[in-house]
Amino acid sequence: MTTIKEIKELLATVKELDNPLFLEFEKDPRSGVQKEINKRKKAIQAELDEDLRLETMLSYEKELYQQGLTLIAGVDEVGRGPLAGPVIAAAVILPKNCKIRGLNDSKKIPKKKHLEIYQTVQDQALAIGIGIKDNHIIDQVNIYEATKLAMKEAISQLSPQPEHLLIDAMKLELPISQTSIIKGDANSLSIAAASIVAKVTRDELMKEYDNQYPGYDFTANAGYGTAKHLEGLEKLGVTPIHRTSFEPVKTLVSTKKDK
Numbered sequence: 001m002t003t004i005k006e007i008k009e010l011l012a013t014v015k016e017l018d019n020p021l022f023l024e025f026e027k028d029p030r031s032g033v034q035k036e037i038n039k040r041k042k043a044i045q046a047e048l049d050e051d052l053r054l055e056t057m058l059s060y061e062k063e064l065y066q067q068g069l070t071l072i073a074g075v076d077e078v079g080r081g082p083l084a085g086p087v088i089a090a091a092v093i094l095p096k097n098c099k100i101r102g103l104n105d106s107k108k109i110p111k112k113k114h115l116e117i118y119q120t121v122q123d124q125a126l127a128i129g130i131g132i133k134d135n136h137i138i139d140q141v142n143i144y145e146a147t148k149l150a151m152k153e154a155i156s157q158l159s160p161q162p163e164h165l166l167i168d169a170m171k172l173e174l175p176i177s178q179t180s181i182i183k184g185d186a187n188s189l190s191i192a193a194a195s196i197v198a199k200v201t202r203d204e205l206m207k208e209y210d211n212q213y214p215g216y217d218f219t220a221n222a223g224y225g226t227a228k229h230l231e232g233l234e235k236l237g238v239t240p241i242h243r244t245s246f247e248p249v250k251t252l253v254s255t256k257k258d259k
Helices: 006-012 022-025 029-054 059-066 112-126 135-141 144-156 190-214 228-237 249-258
Strands: 072-078 087-093 129-134 162-169 176-183
Touching: 006 022, 006 029, 022 029, 059 162, 059 190, 072 144, 087 190, 112 162, 112 190, 129 144, 129 190, 135 144, 135 190, 162 190
Parallel strands: 072 162, 162 176
Antiparallel strands: 072 087, 087 129
């Protein structure tokens, strides 16, 4: 009789739910065999679901492929809401029909998977550009304009330059055709790739700032206004990377000036 281990190894080679091996092994009365069958079927279904999800997230890109365009850059930003640190944008050109398993809106990717997927994007992308606008620029021109500047900087770094831009909910004054997509990082793989690149880049930078300015919990909160961050502001004051145009930093700065 075939052992359960041998059956498990055979099932691992099965890629389709209608494979005859399933019918054959379903006759086996052993609960261990049935468990392995169900486990493998679930894994295959998950792979099929992921393929469908990735295919759906390529819909904008495929429309552009049909127009003869292949150098399509996804553009996204991270860090519009924090009280500290820069806003960072990334622009990524993926190869035609590139599907990276697990790639999604960076907010939907488990934290432990961020670096792995980031590295896969780095390995497979045709070009990557990163734009960084610090808190001083943000305070000077406002976060919306700083975001656009960061995106333009990221795009300018791409080589080759893109034929079309897919941008997450933004229009840019550039001589490149573009499509603004609401919730683009959840609806376009190119934008999702830019999202994870920007996210990991910014998270790593905020870790460095955490070492430079301890007491604000920047590694954990990435500059957002968490309880620990606000506690740090109250106890330690404002750092050189805080956005003085954002509340409550603005009030803390003005209060200090008044004293």
